[in-house]
Amino acid sequence: MLQSNLIILIVIIPLISGIICFLSSKKISWAIAFLTSIFCFALSAYFFRQTFDGANFYYNLGGWSREIGIEYKLNKLGCFFSLLTSFIFVLNNLGSRKLINNEVNESKQNFFFGLTLLSLAAMQGICISNDIFNIFVLLEINAISNYALVASRNSKTSAKAAFDYLIFGTIGSTFILLGIGFIYSICATLNLTNITEMMPELLENNAVRGGLLLMMIGFLMKAALFPISGWLVDVYQGAPSFVSSLLAATSNKIGIYLVINFYFNIFQVGKANLPYNEISLSIIAFLAIILSGYFALKQTNIKRFLAYSSLSQIGFILFTLIIGSNQAFTGALIYCLTHALEKTTLFLASGYLLYYVRSETIDDFSGIIKKFPLLSVIILINLLSTVGFPLTAGFVGKWQIFKASLETDIWFVFMVMFASLFTFSYAFKFAEVLVFEKNADNYNEEVSSKAIPYIIILTTGLNLFLGFNSKILLSLW
């Protein structure tokens, strides 16, 4: 049986050790960050195991009852995302030890690791918090530490990227706060369990609908859905490569988690009484996939390419969610998982290669398969997973989406087909560059990080393992 006091540790420990990091030296701070993220990972794995059968666990912060205090709640969905994010943090921390020297000043490195821990703490908190205002606060903590992380790179672009991120992040937060205000004015409680109990009737209320709409816009901005996502590309380009990898794999997943949680669990927006037209949302998601895919195809910068590819995948996840059936739900979660694995691998691998190639232009990566055969094969496998090739984890998601869309409407199938055409084109274009040697090589010979090859082998191995044993993925839900 789960000790309810354990629940809070997943937030408190990274928060405290983050602050310790600020005070300590570079090497120690890395060790602290790494150990803490492993601790969080272990704890969230334990939580996920406990909640796997659908059990919920509650913890009242400071002993205050849920009406006045903050309540934390473990449920399966939250634990899944908590597990996912902490896993990505472990990998990134492992990878960033050497790589950080290329991109962040030595004097700032302890701050850097401290900030990653704050971000981790906030994400874990969001996943388990059952209090709508607490979620907002944690979102802000997460966002602010992310701004600083993006700005930490030694380049001019990173400051501007961080500023853009700040502006859009703040706008998103404002929407969320406004939405919370609307809902609080009607429900008179901030506790999500209480709100859930009131919900089916109150959804008729226009203030609640408006609040939900505002919150959704905010969450979708956090998740970087298409029309409000151009800034994200600059952010990914400007940030250090492992921060990009971190953001691509975790930060938008948190947005998606919130969308799922609010849309399906708390407000229980059924097909009948929608606050806004579902079709229009699916069209937005569809456009997100297609246009982001198109932009990815046109990019010459590798980080921008990966960013657009990421946006397109997020479109896929939301598109699947909107279909709304149980199948689709599983599909979207599988997609979240595989997308996190793929993007971590791709960003880390490209960060590793960037050090050798010394250029972010995609064409300069041409023929890299000769120099780094293993790394290139790993990138290729991840691209295959992105397009949903059989025996990769991406295929499981694709299968599930096809199934879900076929059960709902045959038009969804054609939309998915058409959309995956774009995914295929940009992935194929990138794969071709890796294989096709155009110019003579002038690579940097030094070793940048020994850990990264192992990490990406691990993630890719996991990807293939899950693709082959797809039952594991399907039984997650």
Added chain:
Amino acid sequence: MVILNFVILILSSLASFTNASIIRNLIITGLSVILIFNSLYALNNPDELIIGNIFDYPIFFRTEPIANIFVLMVSILNFCTNLYSFCYEKMQINLPKKNDLSPAIHFFFTPLAILSTIAIAYSANIVTLFIFYEILTLLTYPLVIQPLTEEAFKAGRIYFSILFMSSSFFILLAIILIEKNHGISGFSTNGILSSDIPLKEIVLLLICFIFGFSKTAIFPLHAWLPNAMVAPIPVSALLHAVVVVKTGVFCLIKVFIFVFGLDLLNSTLTNSSLSIEWISYLSCFTILFASIMAILQNSIKKILAFSTISNLSYMILSLSCISQKSMVIAFMKLLIHSISKITLFFSCGIIYLTTNKTKISELNQIIKKLPITFTLFIAAAAIILGLPFTLGYNNQQDIYNLIPNQLPLIQYSLFISSVLGFVYFFKIIYKMLSLNKDQEEVILIQDAKLIQIVTALTFAFITLLQYYYLDIEFYLMSIFKNG
């Protein structure tokens, strides 16, 4: 034994890492001989193999009569092509374009491609078939781009896009449709669809499968095959005249028999003839179209590619007549065409290696220089055209007889297409024969004894096929009768 096939091929692909080419060649040759014996062994010894699960469906292989014969043919031609590739690798050094065939890529991926073909042939449910179909596409892509030139990559793009996109759309859709409405079970001769399936769904599934298996190079999705001809001859010969394209047809045969079931298709044909006849019309159009395109080409390889497209559609046309006999005839056509087409490609390769010529217009007086190659070429072409007294003749007649009398349009166009077939082969042969003194004479760069022997050996297997032709036909028919 199925597992032994896989082990042999994986070992064979690993052998490509050996540095000394002689040792590598010996290992690969030895393994491909074992492969032949193993496929012979499989003829009388049924076997099953399950490796893991995908979703709720096992990755399941089972030997069955048609697959056995197909695998036997593939393993024999694999053996011949390996020998041919060794010669090719040695001889290409004397050509101006040296790295046409890059051994590291070629000998690594070819066995793996053969492996996935065998896996497709033995697959016992549609999910296994689909997975290995996709893997075959993936593994043949490096073989197409192996010259590593701009042109090769351009061709590879078309190749991979068409093959991968079509199968990952249509076949996946079909599989999920089947899963939803009927449930996926292992292949059985009664088909796996429930009998009360609406006509609309049958047509949808047929569309999905015909266009999904675009390795058959049916009309709108045929462009990958002529493009794949940038690959070196051994690849074009083994993969793009035999393994890949025939796998497409073989998959269709499997789907018709084991997924739909011939009874269901037959009753569909009688109830609403157009729901199946569109396949006949489409394949017929492809035959004509490809024949005309073949006439317009100047490169021998392209002509052979278009000829392959048209012959593949003969098989699909035969399949679309939906009867036990039509399946067997299509399968026999597949066997005959494989051996004769690979010979044509090998001869074309010899001409390329010895003269560095790939265009018809440059073939002046080849007959004087390479008489054996020329003879082999003519003999193989005659079989493909179905001239009297050749093996192809009976088969061609069978296909003509299959066409029901209600479809005169198809009968006429078959007649036209065989005339067109004569034209494009005659175009090559005429040029080879012509002893025009005004034109420049071709000069032989190098001697081609060994490679000619290999080609002759390959072609010799046609006599084996001729000898067993009626046996195989009878065997397959009797299997159909007994279920």
